[in-house]
Amino acid sequence: MDDLQALLPHLPILAAFAEMGQVTGAAEILAVPQPQVSRSLARAEEITGLTLKQRHGREVRPTKDAIRLGEAAKATLTNLDNTLNDLRSEVRGSVRLAFQHSLGEHVVPQAISAFVPEHPQVDFTLTQGSRSECLEALEAGKVDAAFIAIIPDSMRLESQILMQEQLVLAVPNSHPLAAKSTIHSHDIADQDLIATRHGLGLRRTTDALLRRWGISPRVTFEGQEISTVLGLVAAGLGITIVPSRAYRHEVTLIPFAHKDAVRDLVLVTSAERTLTTAAARFVEVARTLFT
Known part of the structure; x- marks a missing residue:
């Protein structure tokens, strides 16, 4: 030696x-x-x-x-x-992400799963919140990127639509509407609606959709998580509008006949700050994955 x-x-x-x-x-x-x-x-x-x-x-x-x-x-x-x-x-460091509650079970895990195998040295810090909370964290420099619904109107931010997510009606399996193959707005005008609370992205999308359709169902319950809302629906307490996904709850999902029953899923970064190498690479992977 x-x-x-x-x-x-x-x-x-x-x-x-x-x-x-x-x-x-x-x-x-x-x-x-x-x-x-x-x-x-x-x-x-x-x-x-x-x-x-x-x-x-x-x-x-x-x-x-x-x-x-x-x-x-x-x-x-x-x-x-x-x-x-x-x-x-090797890409090292950390990526700080903010995302709306309704995207934490689907979009964010998919993006991270696509990124981690090629960049195992990168750590993630995840912040879940309302759409406005996500944007506030991004503008304050507390996170590198945010996953939200609906493009924000701000010159300080750069946005890219990743995908459009179909919205469907969720009803109890025993509900009279459960037998329908498609739903029209007049079908739910007089129904009890369960919604996510004000300030959340899905609530903002749902309210805008109902205004365009010219109906105002009575909101009987509000919840913060989609899982909570669907639990109330499964218990027979009303109906709700959610993204079209596979859920574990005993509910029936029915597509709308209206073509505008969709929402844009958006990846947002700051237009005023340069991303770190790790964050820039993650954004690139997410954009490639969904677009």
């Missing part, structure tokens, strides 16, 4: 000497004086006890031992160089 440690400083010269086949060529490729190459080879001979150079006329050439040792030295140096480059190129 002591001999190996003593030999380490001479590996570049051994590799160059074996590759170029002469002292002059090794000196040129390494951009060092010829005497330095000669001294290094002589020291390597002392350490290893091997004959590493031989004269061919006026030139000094590597012996077979020198070629084998030089090739091993080159392989070692190449492996170290590749490893160092890989480590330097």
